[in-house]
Amino acid sequence: MQEFLQYLFSGVTNGAIYAVIALGFTMLYNATGLINFAQGEFVMLGALSMITLWKGLQLPLPAAFLLTVAVVALVGLLLERLAIRTVRKPHPIVLVIITIGASILLRGIAMLVWGKDAHSAPSFSRLAPIEIAGATLLPQSLWILGVVLAIVIGLQIFHRKTMTGKAMEACAISKRAASLLGIPSERMVLLAFALSAGMGSIGGVLIAPITMSSYDMGMMLGLKGFCAAMLGGLGSSWGAVFGGMMLGILEAMAVGFFSSDLRDAVAFFVLLLILYARPSGLLGVKAVQRF
Amino acid sequence: MNDSEPFAGKPQPILRVKSIAKAFGGIQALYNVTFEVATGAVHALIGPNGAGKTTLFNVITGAYAPEEGQVLYENSEIQGKKVHEVVSRGIARTFQNVELFGSMTVLENVLVGRHVRMRCGFWGAIGRWPRVRSEEREAREHARELLDFVGLGNMAEHRSTDLPFGWQRFLEIARALATQPRLLLLDEPASGLNAVETQQLGELLLQIRSRGITLLLVEHDMDLTMGISDRIVVLHQGQKLAEGPPREIQCNDDVICAYLGSDQEMSG
Amino acid sequence: MRKLKYGFFLLVIMAAGLGITNSYYLQLLTFIGINTLLALGLNMLMGYAGQISLGHAAFYGLGAYTTAILTTALNWSPWLALPAAIVLVSLVAFLVALPMLKLSGYYLGMGTLGFGMITFILIRQWSTVTGGDSGLVGVPSLALGPLSLASGKAYFYLVWVVVLISFIVCERLVDSRVGRALRAIHDGEQVAAAMGIDTSRLKIGVFVLSAIFASVAGFLYVHLVSFISPNSCDFLVSVRLVTMVVIGGMASIWGSLLGASLLTILPESLHVFSDYEMIVYGLILMIIMIFLPQGLTRGLLDLYERSAAVYPRKVKSREPADE
Numbered sequence: 001m002q003e004f005l006q007y008l009f010s011g012v013t014n015g016a017i018y019a020v021i022a023l024g025f026t027m028l029y030n031a032t033g034l035i036n037f038a039q040g041e042f043v044m045l046g047a048l049s050m051i052t053l054w055k056g057l058q059l060p061l062p063a064a065f066l067l068t069v070a071v072v073a074l075v076g077l078l079l080e081r082l083a084i085r086t087v088r089k090p091h092p093i094v095l096v097i098i099t100i101g102a103s104i105l106l107r108g109i110a111m112l113v114w115g116k117d118a119h120s121a122p123s124f125s126r127l128a129p130i131e132i133a134g135a136t137l138l139p140q141s142l143w144i145l146g147v148v149l150a151i152v153i154g155l156q157i158f159h160r161k162t163m164t165g166k167a168m169e170a171c172a173i174s175k176r177a178a179s180l181l182g183i184p185s186e187r188m189v190l191l192a193f194a195l196s197a198g199m200g201s202i203g204g205v206l207i208a209p210i211t212m213s214s215y216d217m218g219m220m221l222g223l224k225g226f227c228a229a230m231l232g233g234l235g236s237s238w239g240a241v242f243g244g245m246m247l248g249i250l251e252a253m254a255v256g257f258f259s260s261d262l263r264d265a266v267a268f269f270v271l272l273l274i275l276y277a278r279p280s281g282l283l284g285v286k287a288v289q290r291f
Numbered sequence: 292m293n294d295s296e297p298f299a300g301k302p303q304p305i306l307r308v309k310s311i312a313k314a315f316g317g318i319q320a321l322y323n324v325t326f327e328v329a330t331g332a333v334h335a336l337i338g339p340n341g342a343g344k345t346t347l348f349n350v351i352t353g354a355y356a357p358e359e360g361q362v363l364y365e366n367s368e369i370q371g372k373k374v375h376e377v378v379s380r381g382i383a384r385t386f387q388n389v390e391l392f393g394s395m396t397v398l399e400n401v402l403v404g405r406h407v408r409m410r411c412g413f414w415g416a417i418g419r420w421p422r423v424r425s426e427e428r429e430a431r432e433h434a435r436e437l438l439d440f441v442g443l444g445n446m447a448e449h450r451s452t453d454l455p456f457g458w459q460r461f462l463e464i465a466r467a468l469a470t471q472p473r474l475l476l477l478d479e480p481a482s483g484l485n486a487v488e489t490q491q492l493g494e495l496l497l498q499i500r501s502r503g504i505t506l507l508l509v510e511h512d513m514d515l516t517m518g519i520s521d522r523i524v525v526l527h528q529g530q531k532l533a534e535g536p537p538r539e540i541q542c543n544d545d546v547i548c549a550y551l552g553s554d555q556e557m558s559g
Numbered sequence: 560m561r562k563l564k565y566g567f568f569l570l571v572i573m574a575a576g577l578g579i580t581n582s583y584y585l586q587l588l589t590f591i592g593i594n595t596l597l598a599l600g601l602n603m604l605m606g607y608a609g610q611i612s613l614g615h616a617a618f619y620g621l622g623a624y625t626t627a628i629l630t631t632a633l634n635w636s637p638w639l640a641l642p643a644a645i646v647l648v649s650l651v652a653f654l655v656a657l658p659m660l661k662l663s664g665y666y667l668g669m670g671t672l673g674f675g676m677i678t679f680i681l682i683r684q685w686s687t688v689t690g691g692d693s694g695l696v697g698v699p700s701l702a703l704g705p706l707s708l709a710s711g712k713a714y715f716y717l718v719w720v721v722v723l724i725s726f727i728v729c730e731r732l733v734d735s736r737v738g739r740a741l742r743a744i745h746d747g748e749q750v751a752a753a754m755g756i757d758t759s760r761l762k763i764g765v766f767v768l769s770a771i772f773a774s775v776a777g778f779l780y781v782h783l784v785s786f787i788s789p790n791s792c793d794f795l796v797s798v799r800l801v802t803m804v805v806i807g808g809m810a811s812i813w814g815s816l817l818g819a820s821l822l823t824i825l826p827e828s829l830h831v832f833s834d835y836e837m838i839v840y841g842l843i844l845m846i847i848m849i850f851l852p853q854g855l856t857r858g859l860l861d862l863y864e865r866s867a868a869v870y871p872r873k874v875k876s877r878e879p880a881d882e
Contacts, residue, residue, distance in 0.1 A: 098849065
């Protein structure tokens with residue numbers, strides 16, 4: 001029982017991270033129909049920037065947090081403006097390769113800036129780990145869950161109550177109809193990129209204290225976040241959260257009860273399973289043909 | 292041109308559409324559509340925009356499966372069958388927006404149409420046995436014949452998208468003919484053609500009919516439609532509004548009413 | 560005309576083999592040949608059929624590991640291991656393609672990526688058979704009966720003859736019923752189906768073909784360097800393969816040669832700036848895709864055509880089948 005709880009805790013913690021990364025994918029996909037292979041690099045940039053700003057430059061925590069998110073969102077913006085919007089023929093293959101190129105580029109830059117070493121960050125709060133029924137829960141996990149919950153609620157409010165949010169929803173449903181109604185779809189796309197980059201960076205910020213961050217951490221995280229998004233259903237925000245949590249828990253169980261070697265494979269097995277059995281995901285809408 | 296001669300075709304209608312219903316989400320695109328196309332006839336499908344004509348084409352060719360109803364081609368049910376299977380049975384189509392293969396030449400486009408009547412596979416392509424070579428030679432001969440037939444004989448080596456628009460439409464027809472269909476579906480073949488080209492199209496269609504191929508066309512050009520069709524089906528908001536020979540349709544009040552507000556005149 | 564082209568190519572190979580004595584250059588050219596094979600196969604899938612595979616390194620790895628295992632642990636002759644590897648890879652490719660090719664665009668890319676990653680992870684974890692992270696050593700070199708092919712020169716000839724044969728195979732394929740159908744699928748899959756093409760079957764076929772090319776490349780690689788490790792078939796390798804095809808020019812057979820050459824030589828020359836390698840890769844990928852999405856070959860040709868165009872040009876049609 002204790003073991004199970006332990007796995008559950010670590011699973012939920014990782015799951016929340018995957019959820020926030022998955023939300024980035026979903027949000028971008030919803031607004032643009034694009035899948036950004038560089039999403040994982042935003043996570044990495046978030047983590048490493050946070051470490052530099054908070055640990056290195058000793059900025060206060062909230063400032064470091066906000067500045068990190070802003071910087072990475074800016075990177076996302078640049079990516080859209082320079083790379084995506086200028087594309088002559090937006091064929092899926094072309095866009096896929098561009099975002100792959102972007103991810104390699106970002107990784108290369110990160111390697112120059114931060115080197116190949118792994119960096120660590122202290123927890124957000126100096127509390128001791130919490131004991132529950134014999135299993136340990138890190139306070140950082142609570143932070144993670146709390147922030148992710150706040151993001152999810154924030155997104156709901158954004159989409160339901162604010163004009164911009166509703167405008168983005170409209171773009172997702174039909175870009176042409178939206179632009180006929182005067183919604184500037186180009187600006188929406190830009191916003192979507194910035195937001196999804198920001199979300200990725202938040203994932204990085206949250207995960208930095210509980211893992212070693214290095215320039216190449218982004219790829220796996222991005223891929224797994226994508227698997228989570230697919231698991232829940234690519235168009236659905238709740239799907240992203242659900243998928244993320246599920247993936248985190250499945251991973252933890254696989255590692256705990258079978259072998260840690262299987263850890264990375266779980267996400268991809270899940271991905272393939274979903275693609276074969278139910279491409280629209282567990283909670284998603286049936287529109288698979290979209291591309 | 293407007294003759295009411297009895298058709299020399301087979302007694303059985305080549306195509307029977309029975310109570311077809313097709314919906315997309317909340318929109319009922321087609322409902323209870325029933326009609327027959329006589330073998331060897333030129334049959335037209337008209338109606339205001341959004342009436343469901345292209346949707347009906349898509350149901351007949353297998354691109355969509357209807358929720359209800361049947362499509363009977365030469366007495367066998369084909370609704371819901373895969374598109375390429377329907378083609379091999381003898382139904383070909385052209386598209387509303389000309390959909391040529393842009394990376395290929397004019398000749399190659401027609402050769403693609405021939406695909407379904409050839410047999411060379413991966414091994415044959417690599418090995419180039421004599422049988423494969425002669426199949427390819429024959430295919431090229433037939434393709435060139437078809438290009439001559441539609442008047443594009445000396446454009447064979449041009450890239451298909453380099454052709455002027457009107458000629459692209461003719462190319463699409465040649466390509467569809469290469470599949471050796473017995474029923475040819477044409478989706479607005481005159482759209483975008485000037486008066487001369489439309490005249491040529493009309494003549495071409497009648498020549499195709501005289502080769503024994505049944506034609507079902509969706510058209511907005513009323514001169515052309517009334518001029519060459521033996522029978523017309525009118526669709527309106529997904530349902531059949533009227534059916535009959537051109538003269539009847541022109542005088543049909545419901546039909547005129549449905550078209551009210553558009554610039555089309557029911558002339559002919 | 561075409562035979563002239565191949566004859567000339569053969570002459571160039573012979574001349575290079577005789578003329579080049581520096582073993583480093585010889586090996587570099589051999590690697591270019593192996594990469595060309597990979598690029599060719601992937602090009603048939605991506606360039607002609609318009610599909611995408613982000614996990615092709617997996618087939619390369621499967622080919623390499625199969626022959627490595629069979630020739631070291633089971634002492635098979637490499638010439639038996641080759642067909643075994645091809646059969647295994649064909650089977651895997653077929654099973655992967657069946658469900659996967661129903662997807663399109665991103666989903667297909669993701670699916671192939673997932674497959675590639677799983678294969679990579681399995682290879683790394685199944686250490687009893689594959690040697691895990693350390694890989695396998697001691698893979699024997701090739702010999703044709705009494706004639707040893709271990710020397711750099713002999714292997715150079717072997718690889719490039721295989722490349723030449725592959726060029727012929729691909730050109731024949733492209734200019735055939737199958738090739739036209741593939742190009743039709745690329746131009747418009749729904750329309751291709753409306754012309755009677757069984758798109759699923761063809762996509763699966765070309766996927767398996769490209770996997771076979773990759774496995775042969777893997778075979779040649781392993782018997783050249785007598786060593787294989789998971790690093791040779793990870794995600795970055797898959798990306799490199801896609802880059803080769805993209806740069807050289809999709810739907811351009813000689814473009815595969817160009818792309819393979821560039822991406823074999825570039826890392827070598829970038830070693831000095833190994834820190835910048837990723838940045839350069841990333842930038843190259845992005846810039847080419849943004850400005851020349853058809854790759855260098857087609858892209859440059861297009862630029863030339865556009866600048867020289869006054870009248871509509873006749874496109875050179877491919878030669879008829881009766882050569």
